[in-house]
Amino acid sequence: xxxxxxxxxxxxxxxxxxxxxxxxxxxxxxxxxxxxxxxxxxxxxxxxxxxxxxxxxxxxxxxxxxxxxxxxxxxxxxxxxxxxxxxxxxxxxxxxxxxxxxxxxxxxxxxxxxxxxxxxxxxxxxxxxxxxxxxxxxxxxxxxxxxxxxxxxxxxxxxxxxxxxxxxxxxxxxxxxxxxxxxxxxxxxxxxxxxxxxxxxxxxxxxxxxxxxxxxxxxxxxxxxxxxxxxxxxxxxxxxxxxxxxxxxxxxxxxxxxxxxxxxxxxxxxxxxxxxxxxxxxxxxxxxxxxxxxxxxxxxxxxxxxxxxxxxxxxxxxxxxxxxxxxxxxxxxxxxxxxxxxxxxxxxxxxxxxxxx
Amino acid sequence: xxxxxxxxxxxxxxxxxxxxxxxxxxxxxxxxxxxxxxxxxxxxxxxxxxxxxxxxxxxxxxxxxxxxxxxxxxxxxxxxxxxxxxxxxxxxxxxxxxxxxxxxxxxxxxxxxxxxxxxxxxxxxxxxxxxxxxxxxxxxxxxxxxxxxxxxxxxxxxxxxxxxxxxxxxxxxxxxxxxxxxxxxxxxxxxxxxxxxxxxxxxxxxxxxxxxxxxxxxxxxxxxxxxxxxxxxxxxxxxxxxxxxxxxxxxxxxxxxxxxxxxxxxxxxxxxxxxxxxxxxxxxxxxxxxxxxxxxxxxxxxxxxxxxxxxxxxxxxxxxxxxxxxxxxxxxxxxxxxxxxxxxxxxxxxxxxxxxxxxxxxxxxxxxxxxxxxxxx
Numbered sequence: 247x248x249x250x251x252x253x254x255x256x257x258x259x260x261x262x263x264x265x266x267x268x269x270x271x272x273x274x275x276x277x278x279x280x281x282x283x284x285x286x287x288x289x290x291x292x293x294x295x296x297x298x299x300x301x302x303x304x305x306x307x308x309x310x311x312x313x314x315x316x317x318x319x320x321x322x323x324x325x326x327x328x329x330x331x332x333x334x335x336x337x338x339x340x341x342x343x344x345x346x347x348x349x350x351x352x353x354x355x356x357x358x359x360x361x362x363x364x365x366x367x368x369x370x371x372x373x374x375x376x377x378x379x380x381x382x383x384x385x386x387x388x389x390x391x392x393x394x395x396x397x398x399x400x401x402x403x404x405x406x407x408x409x410x411x412x413x414x415x416x417x418x419x420x421x422x423x424x425x426x427x428x429x430x431x432x433x434x435x436x437x438x439x440x441x442x443x444x445x446x447x448x449x450x451x452x453x454x455x456x457x458x459x460x461x462x463x464x465x466x467x468x469x470x471x472x473x474x475x476x477x478x479x480x481x482x483x484x485x486x487x488x489x490x491x492x493x494x495x496x497x498x499x500x501x502x503x504x505x506x507x508x509x510x511x512x513x514x515x516x517x518x519x520x521x522x523x524x525x526x527x528x529x530x531x532x533x534x535x536x537x538x539x540x541x542x543x544x545x546x547x548x549x550x551x552x553x554x555x556x557x558x559x560x561x562x563x564x565x566x567x568x569x570x571x572x573x574x575x576x577x578x579x580x581x582x583x584x585x586x587x588x589x590x591x592x593x594x595x596x597x598x599x600x601x602x603x
Numbered sequence: 604x605x606x607x608x609x610x611x612x613x614x615x616x617x618x619x620x621x622x623x624x625x626x627x628x629x630x631x632x633x634x635x636x637x638x639x640x641x642x643x644x645x646x647x648x649x650x651x652x653x654x655x656x657x658x659x660x661x662x663x664x665x666x667x668x669x670x671x672x673x674x675x676x677x678x679x680x681x682x683x684x685x686x687x688x689x690x691x692x693x694x695x696x697x698x699x700x701x702x703x704x705x706x707x708x709x710x711x712x713x714x715x716x717x718x719x720x721x722x723x724x725x726x727x728x729x730x731x732x733x734x735x736x737x738x739x740x741x742x743x744x745x746x747x748x749x750x751x752x753x754x755x756x757x758x759x760x761x762x763x764x765x766x767x768x769x770x771x772x773x774x775x776x777x778x779x780x781x782x783x784x785x786x787x788x789x790x791x792x793x794x795x796x797x798x799x800x801x802x803x804x805x806x807x808x809x810x811x812x813x814x815x816x817x818x819x820x821x822x823x824x825x826x827x828x829x830x831x832x833x834x835x836x837x838x839x840x841x842x843x844x845x846x847x848x849x850x851x852x853x854x855x856x857x858x859x860x861x862x863x864x865x866x867x868x869x870x871x872x873x874x875x876x877x878x879x880x881x882x883x884x885x886x887x888x889x890x891x892x893x894x895x896x897x898x899x900x901x902x903x904x905x906x907x908x909x910x911x912x913x914x915x916x917x918x919x920x921x922x923x924x925x926x927x928x929x930x931x932x933x934x935x936x937x938x939x940x941x942x943x944x945x946x947x948x949x950x951x952x953x954x955x956x957x958x959x960x961x962x963x964x965x966x967x968x969x970x971x972x973x974x975x976x977x978x979x980x
Contacts, residue, residue: 312795313766427660428886456659457822457866458883468876483796486868490877513872527800529829531852531867532968538807539829541800545765 273340274477275324275362275445276300280337282323291550293332294320295501298578301494303444304471306478308492308509310485312546316501317481321447325364326354341445360390363443367450369430373422379406379433380418386440405436409466428459432466439470446471447479452487464491485528489513497521500557501549503578507586517588519564519597556590563597565590612686613647614784614816615704620644620670620680622663638890640666642840643680648784653810653817655831655848657824657863659887662837668786668820672704673697685783702732705777707770709789714773715761721772722747722757728779746775750805767798774805784816791826803830824867828852836860839890839898842936846943852967854953855960856945858905865963877966882959897948900929908957909949 282294294316301307311317322328324339326347339347346357358364366372374382383402387393393401399418406414409432422430431451438446448467452460468491471478480491488495488509495512497505497520505518516522526540544561553559555572565571570591578589621643626635640663648654658664669675673682673689681690689700705728708714715724726743729735744754750771761769770790777785790806791799807830810817821827827834834851836844836859844857855861865882868874884902888894900906900920906929910917916927928934928948936946940953951960 312797426886456887457824457868458659458862459886460868461866461883484868485796485870486874489870489872489874490868509875510872513870524796525870527797528870529800529803529823529825530968531825531828531864531869533825533829535829535848538804539800541804542797543801545767546795546797 271302273300274303276340278338281335283335284332286550293501301477304475305493307494308480308488309496311498315498317498360441362445363438364447365434365438378419386437409436445477449481505588511586517593518590519562520558564592564595614650615648616683617646618681620677623678636891639840648816651814653831655827655834656820658837661887663840664820664837668788702780704784705782706786707773707777707790720758725776746778750775786818788820843946856950857947858903859899861960896930
């Protein structure tokens with residue numbers, strides 16, 4: 247349940263139910279005010295700043311943002327995987343209503359894999375080259391379950407079949423280098439779902455793959471999700487993937503949430519000037535050619551040297567130079583009943599060609 | 604381009620270019636199988652034109668880009684720059700030719716020496732070509748301004764720049780010698796979305812101002828559409844379709860082009876839950892083991908549709924029923940509707956277009972997608 251301080255970002259009725267969802271599905275994973283810091287030259291640097299998100303069982307939350315926006319770090323923080331000297335300074339990570347962040351390390355280790363699992367971008371570095379893929383899946387199973395070697399191997403073959411590796415009984419003895427990039431990503435998915443987690447976090451799962459294979463991998467994830475009812479968090483920079491697979495969207499910029507809402511809301515009525523600018527700047531298959539793309543000026547900021555007000559202010563065609571944007575930090579506020587929120591003082595103003603100075 | 608335009612000599616021309624990579628055998632080991640990374644490709648790029656080159660990894664598109672600079676030597680075939688055959692010319696002459704044709708790489712970090720200031724990096728081509736003189740610093744400052752870098756930052760090192768700025772450095776470096784042709788190998792793939800648009804705009808502005816020709820290699824079909832005049836689609840070393848930009852997206856002829864278009868993620872709410880797995884079957888094969896007949900037949904939805912519809916000789920291949928032609932005859936690249944070319948026994952012409960291709964074209968916006976209003980909001 248949402249607490250009073252941090253309104254739930256989800257509408258009471260999901261905007262685009264895939265299955266006829268009569269009652270809202272329970273929240274599987276909730277982050278509240280998650281804040282992560284790293285030591286810097288001039289004191290701690292806040293890389294994740296007060297992120298509150300929720301994803302429902304069976305739902306897909308897409309987290310979009312550019313490199314350095316903190317989208318991966320948010321979920322590494324949620325899983326207790328922030329590498330020292332970084333640390334989570336504040337906040338809660340609730341699964342089934344219970345905070346997991348302040349659990350003893352051994353308990354957290356048991357939760358990872360069994361309840362909440364993560365797959366990473368690069369399927370080659372995430373697999374150990376000197377073990378067969380079967381051995382690596384068996385290891386996952388035996389680390390968490392009382393299961394004999396033969397049974398674990400049989401289960402590994404089952405899992406490979408489930409992720410559509412052809413001839414799984416033979417491929418189970420292959421080494422990672424014998425598989426294509428797409429097949430390696432399938433193996434990682436097999437490992438991630440081996441323990442039937444309730445929540446799967448997929449961090450740019452297809453960025454290293456060709457578009458044709460990308461579609462196959464994401465369709466597979468969607469199928470697994472429909473079957474098991476797991477919650478899926480899709481971390482991506484690709485707005486096209488968000489449109490195809492997400493129920494809800496969270497847009498991050500400089501370690502902060504700038505906009506959250508249902509996919510339909512955010513795509514048809516993007517509010518935050520950053521989200522709006524992002525949509526305009528991507529070339530489309532049906533967009534105009536022979537004219538300049540409306541690019542976002544400047545560079546993404548260094549989180550160690552953020553301006554005191556809105557992090558997007560220096561690049562913003564709406565707020566650049568405005569006194570409030572330069573001095574105060576806008577917080578994500580609920581704009582309407584739908585739960586669509588954006589962190590901007592002036593989201594109702596149109597974008598302008600020239601910034602005020 | 605239409606026939607009414609008078610035709611100047613192409614800036615770059617590849618004629619039947621082939622590159623075979625062989626794995627050398629050891630004393631007692633047999634040599635590995637030959638890989639025909641590029642297999643009999645002919646193409647031209649006119650002055651001021653951008654030819655987009657698309658395909659999956661393993662299609663040979665990067666090797667083809669390197670062939671154009673002779674960074675990779677062709678096994679056979681010819682390379683012409685400005686109408687001049689430079690296939691067999693000496694190293695010195697080749698060096699001179701490289702003043703006219705330069706390359707920009709995908710990874711702007713990996714292609715810059717971290718110990719050298721960016722000013723030195725940008726000046727290096729001038730020095731290599733013996734053109735460094737008292738005007739040198741002026742030229743460096745000039746290209747830096749051209750690509751949107753502050754010339755006063757010339758004494759900084761690559762790590763002090765962001766990814767987008769490093770790609771600007773890579774472009775500046777390629778422009779120092781005032782070339783006529785740029786080979787751009789995935790120039791925006793490694794960049795953030797907001798920065799991609801900046802670099803695309805920059806490349807187009809430079810092209811307009813300097814009349815450069817681009818060979819633009821990329822896997823992103825939306826980016827390629829935005830920058831290209833014509834587009835070549837490669838599959839396992841062969842060009843399977845070559846078409847004017849708008850034709851390729853409005854009436855793609857090759858089933859592989861349709862498969863690529865089907866896989867493009869489109870940022871539109873109408874795409875919610877849209878499945879395209881059936882159009883894009885399996886993964887690109889290995890160039891060491893090219894299938895007989897049409898190379899695309901193991902993945903081709905169209906071959907299956909044609910065989911199922913009957914009326915052509917068919918044969919079973921694995922668990923698929925396919926037209927015999929697709930299994931035994933390698934289709935040649937030939938004209939199909941005006942200047943467009945396709946290498947397919949059963950191309951998706953407007954008259955014979957399959958339902959699959961029609962659905963894909965509707966999805967990508969032909970006819971154009973209009974934003975649909977939400978029912979209740």
